[in-house]
Amino acid sequence: MPTIQTTTAGSLPRSQALLEAAGARTFAEDGFTWEPSADYDALLTQAVAEVVSRQRDAGITLVGDGEYGKTMASALDYGAWWSYSFQRVAGLALTGTDLFSQPRVRSGPGDVRLTSFVDRRDRHLFPGAYADPASGVSEGSPATAFPTTTGPLAYRGQDATDADVRRLTEALAPGERGFLTAIAPGSAARVWNTHYGSDEEHVWAWAEVLKEEYRRITDAGLVLQLDDPSLAESWDQVNPEPSVEDYRAFTRVRVDALNHAIEGLPREQVRLHLCWGSWHGPHVTDLPLAAILPEVLRARVGSLSFEAANSRHEHEWTLWQEVDVPDDLVLVPGVVGHATNVVEHPDLVAQRIGRFVDAVGHERVIASTDCGLGGRVHPEIA
Template sequence: MLQSRDRILTTHVGSLPRNEKLSDMLLRREAGEAFDAAEMASEMDKAVRHVVEKQAAAGIDIGNDGEQQRVGFQTYVPQRMSGFAGISKRRRGKEFEEFPDLVKYLTHRFPHTSKQQNAPEAQSEVKYLDIKPIESELARVKNIAGKTFPEMFMTAASPGIIASTMLNAYYKSNDDYLDALAREMAHEYQAIHKAGLLLQIDAPDLAMDRTMFHRDLSDADFVKAVEKQVDAINKGIDGIPADRVRLHICYGNWEGPHIHDVPLAKILPALYQAKVGALSIEFSNPRHAHEYAAFKQHPLPANMVLLPGVIETTSNFVEHPEVVARRIEEAVAAVGDRERVIASTDCGFGTFTNREWVVEAVVWLKLKSLREGADIASQRLWGKRDAA
């Protein structure tokens, strides 16, 4: 895993806006409707090439395919596994019940979305069917990106977020379900590693599910649940060197009150149990921008890198580079080591197809500001020099 040896490196969490034509095709594929496979492949080529070029132009060091080849960051999984059918009755976040106007607003703004609340459930044993889809994704981005980035990453859903989205209707316990998902998702995790890309495990369940799947638990019991979900991740990535894995944690990528989010300090020790080389955590979210203080109570382990979110992903404000620089410097102060901080975003910009909070043109401006802010911070942290 690259580290910021002489300047602050930049990356992002993964998803980037998809064009309208590709979005329509992805939704039709998810719904089981007919689509032209050759046309979709061509459209994916165009979309991946587009986001690779845009990332490079913005100055991103560690890039990816923008998740252009998937309908959503975790709801793609039933397309690759057997055992799923019917409809899950996934719980909404607590704040959606307290603020019904928020639900009306979201329904009005995003009338056509992928299967987020109505994903299928596990009705029989889950089995990973075919490694070819992930191999195709990897081949496409490697072929198109080439050596555009010093390093590339590919995302994959955590067992925990799969379990709390595609609910269990077959296994005796949720723990058994987690174990099965870890065993099967290992095929995908290993494929990404073997292709030479960094593996990013997307695990919003480790924070977000405090207000959703695990909302009835106490904070102490939620931490125990997080420990089980981290253990499932560790089982899934077994055999992959820690420094080839980064773990993304967030509180839910939506514009809302977030007043019930769990404090970072409560879950940080459990996150440290993950056998990964980097933690990606949102810090630009106004409810969590103060939480660097958690590292004073629970210092970042010496073998881990922090990917702080210094760009917010649900607002069309473009952060001033000076604001970004100050956020990076605060992250460095919290970690105590400039080389173990890589500037990132809070979450993805296209978490689900047709559910982008930020318009595409602004996404690229935000990533450009990320690079410019990192250059300003680099000049201060390494002394007056050309940070490019």
């Protein structure tokens, strides 16, 4: 039997002690960056060592730090994968307007613009479910307030990124491979912007800033996972629904900026994560994978992580039998879902893996989770 490599999509459950310690941290005067704490760093170092050990014991062959360096103050904090970047980039400030409170924005032909998060089309279809905390659909709230780009962006996260690298590399066994996640330019640029003259200029500014973080991760010999749910998820955040052609043009800007940010990095050390968002909503307004895949495949990455287990997108596995997959691209399909606490039968997981092995060969498949397990799946079950 061939060996199938395994990994996760990033976020893993934090211990209660780690969540409480994060919640006890204080903000700086700007109201959204965290004050450093030696005690918290020590707790974080120990927690990363433990979560790497647990992954190793579970048979994971490409382990991560669980995104522990990205602060979550509660189990329902869905924004840590994104909000960590606010701590590492200058040019941001709280203005009272963000993606949750900004006025509704409307798009038109040839003019794709993102509206607020609470104005998503899926929310309009199911307002009762989204408003009901007992439904399991409500997204929770982030630990960090979301700022606005109010000035020139500049990277200031060298020490924080180096600490992430240090904690993970110290936890790795000899010869063991590890990965760290980082936000992609297109997803980072979804913060409200009052400084740059256009959406495209804003995206490219984030690309220029984040390239330093990316290089610090790959220079350490780790795999870099670029988290970019915006490529697919933003479709639901465009109101009214745009044409596929207009949305592809919108996405093309983001893929071009991503390629600029990773230029010169070892391709085999760069992985792109694509998803439709981790909230447990109906997702009936999700964009089909076929509509976005031609643009996604232009990303100059060595592997592609994507949702392939959730019930809204599992059927799309047949697409990989039809498209011309680049010979050097490794597929990292989600074969274990995160949308419910149901534990899939091992035979089903094996069948899911087999679909992608049949498409590209076992050497080019790394079995993964759909998305992070750190927010909605109970820790015992994750």
